[in-house]
Amino acid sequence: MNIKRFRKELFSRSKLRAIIAIFVFLALWELGSRSNEWFGFTPPWIGHVPAPTAVLVAWYALLGDPGYWQSWYLSTLRVLAGFFAAMLIGIPLGLFMAVNKTFNGIVFPAFEILRPIPPLAWVPASIIFWPTQELSIAFVTFLGAFYTIVINVVGGAKSIDVRFFQSAQSMGSSQWDVFRRVVLPATLPSIVVGSAVGMGITWEVVVAAEMISGGGGGETGSGGGLGFFIWNSYVGGSYEQIVVGMISIGIAGFICSELLRKLGSFFTPWLKKR
Incomplete structure (x- = not known):
């Protein structure tokens, strides 16, 4: 079967x-x-x-280059580090902002002031403030997913019908039970959507950050991440490799987002029935 x-x-x-x-x-x-x-x-x-056939020839030549796969590894590692940090901080923060009006009134104004600042605008400041370029790139990647995750979590939690809360409270549910059985399940679809969108943004941000910062200390174009790989290919006039790097980023981003969607469908099985 x-x-x-x-x-x-x-x-x-x-x-x-x-x-x-x-x-x-x-x-x-x-x-x-x-x-x-x-x-x-x-x-x-x-x-x-460059024509697709020329790109394919250049790509085939790179498959045996360890530096090319090291670029994949470094960019993926930076994306996952920033993304998971954004989830660990953003999901609880968004939920707490949604259920606590006092906390929301304190945090939300500062959050809204910082949110419109593009993550790439933080690159020069992060290079100055963080001790290593790896940490600065991870921080910028974190910002790429953080705001999207928080906004989706807050929006999902605030869109819950108030009658669900009233029904749960009328049956004697505690605040923890309401949060565990009403708020969290109802917010899960928004968390999944925000995570998938945030993952795409992290790949966009990490590539640009690697270009600007020089690949986090990589000495060669194929050792500083896919972003630095693309930039080094441009400087070297290898336009076929530029396209290879772009397609590689697209494939990596697609795989990460698809895995998140599969994971999200596992945790939200009730959505499959729609």
Whole structure:
């Protein structure tokens, strides 16, 4: 049964549409990049982008390079460090802000002043204030997910119908029971959404932070994270490797977000019935 289910999901219409869309995109990309060679004219925007076949050749050459995989490892480690720190601090903070009006009145104004500041604006300050570049990059990555997680948690908790609280209290539930059986389950979908969005932002932030800070002390372009890998490829004029780095970030971000969604669906099984 499991094999039949796997085949059914693998060859479902949605999967086939996705595969066809990717192949069409790659074909148009190849056509646009090779247009000057094949037809004698260069279309705007895409005409100077390396062709997918050239990118694939460069990618194949990098698969045996330990530095390329070290870049994956460093960027992933920085993303996970910042992301999990944001979850450990952001989820309890958001829940406490939602259930305690006094605490919310104290914290929320400062939170709202700091929230619009882009995480990348913190890069120069974090490099100055934190003792190592690794900590500064992790801090900026933390900021990328922190505000998104807190806002989603607060919004999810405040959107709970007040009648649920009244029903629980009328049956003699304590505040801890209300929090455990009403607030937390009702907020879980918002936590999952905020975490998935925050994960995407952390990948955007860590790449830019690695570019600006020099990859956290990496001595080579392939040893300072994927962001520094892209920047070093640009400086070296290896445009195929730039695209390889960009696609690598997309794959890494997709894997992380998909794992979070699967984990979220495990903790919120009631949403599958909708």
